[in-house]
Amino acid sequence: MNKKLLVTLAAIATAAAFGLVLWAFLPASQKWIATAFLVLLLCRLCYMNGYAWGETINEEWWTKAEKEWWEQSIL
Structure with a gap:
C-alpha cells in the first residue's frame, strides 16, 4: 500500500x-x-480509494512507457 x-x-x-458519534447523539428527527454525512463519507472513501490505486497503476504505466520511449529514442 502506498503512503x-x-x-x-x-x-x-x-x-x-x-x-457515528454525531449519529448516536442527535435526536431521531x-x-x-x-446519515447524509456518513453516505457522503462513504462516497468519498470509494472515490479516494479508487484514485489512490489508480494513481499507483498510472505511475507504473508511465514508468514503463517512459522506459520504452527512452529505449526507442536511443536506438
Missing part, C-alpha cells in the same frame, strides 16, 4: 468515527443529517 492511500484511509476512519 497516500494509508493517510486517506486514516482520515476517513477518523471522520467516520465522528459521524435530525438523524438524517448524520
Whole structure:
C-alpha cells in the first residue's frame, strides 16, 4: 500500500468515527443529517480509494512507457 492511500484511509476512519458519534447523539428527527454525512463519507472513501490505486497503476504505466520511449529514442 502506498503512503497516500494509508493517510486517506486514516482520515476517513477518523471522520467516520465522528459521524457515528454525531449519529448516536442527535435526536431521531435530525438523524438524517448524520446519515447524509456518513453516505457522503462513504462516497468519498470509494472515490479516494479508487484514485489512490489508480494513481499507483498510472505511475507504473508511465514508468514503463517512459522506459520504452527512452529505449526507442536511443536506438
